[in-house]
Structures are given as structure tokens and as C-alpha cells.
Amino acid sequence: MTRAGKGNLNVVEELYSQIPAFTDVFSEDTFYIFVVFFVLSTLMVAFILSKFITIKPVE
Template sequence: MTKSSKGNLHVVEELYNQIPEFTDVFSEDTFYIFVICFVLSTILVAFILSRFITIKPVE
């Protein structure tokens, strides 16, 4: 490896170490709560947008 690629790898490793692990962010309960809220909000946004967006066929 060249010196610049080792430097790039060091930067990537430093950035990777700054990102928290999944288990640091979520417990099992909080993950399920997050998924339920995410799904419900996605359905709500899709429903609201469906009232304002009309798809017309191309002629």
C-alpha cells in the first residue's frame, strides 16, 4: 500500500469509530417503538400526499 492509501484508510477508520453501534442507540424495546412510529408516519405521509398528487397518463 502507498502512504496516501494508508492515510485514507486511517481517516475511514476514525470516522467509523465515531459512529455509535446499533446496540448503543437502540435496545430491543426502543427499536420496536421506532419501527412502529416510522411505519405509521410513512403511511400518514403517503396518505396526505395522495390527496395532493395526481398521476396522469401520458398521451
């Protein structure tokens, strides 16, 4: 591996070490709560946007 390649790998490893692991962010319960709120909010946003956006057929 070239010297620049090792330097790039070190940068990636440093950035990766700064990002918390999945288990550091979520427990099993908090993950399920997050998923429920994410799905409900996505449905709510889609419903609200559907009131303002109409798709017209191209003739």
C-alpha cells in the same frame, strides 16, 4: 498499500469510530417502537401526499 491509501483508511476508521454502534442507540424494545412509529409516519405522509399529487397518464 500506498501511503495515501493508509491515510484514507485512517480517516475512514476515525469517522467510523465516531458513529455509535446499533446497540448503543437501540435496545430491543426501543427498536420495535421506532419501527412502529416509522412505518405509521411513512403511511401517514404517503396518504397526505396522495391527496395533493395526481399521476396523469401520458397520451
